[in-house]
Amino acid sequence: MEPLPFKDLKYLDSVGGIARLGDKGTYIELAETFDKDSLQPAMTEIMKAFPKNDFVTVRAQSHALKGICSYLGAERAVLVCERMHKLIDEKKIAEIGQLYAVMIYELTLLKKELRRYLCKEKGKAFAESEPSDKKIPEDPKYAYALNGLKK
DSSP states (O other), X not given: OOOOOOXXXXXXXXXXXXXXXXXXXXXXXXXXXXXXXXXXXXXXXXXXXXXXXXXXXXXXXXXXXXXXHHHHTOHHHHHHHHHHHHHHHTTOHHHHHHHHHHHHHHHHHHHHHHHHHHHHHTTOOOOTTSOOTTOOOOOGGGHHHHTTTOO
């Protein structure tokens, strides 16, 4: 699998997202709804479906996540979801397996960045108990996909 071109992509481009949606209030509302109601359930569905080789569900969840992530400016998550969608369509099973770990990792980091942003906007402290973005899985079978993640 080709490395993902993450170099210049942001976890969360709120400025771009606000521009796409038209105003900050709409952006915050969408970000809150996505964080509370959509992101974790989608990740859970993907994590349940993947071990069963239920690529129809993984593809559907990837497609749904890609759409809302693009509105929010979650550039890295959009890239991963697009790639997952494409690999499933092309039936590249080995590469799907490599990308799966990257996808869960990136969505976890997105969740952290969304919460950081929402806490900042509400004037609340952000708890750093979320997973660190410095901890990249080192499993050799994901080496090609993770190559693009290394900073």
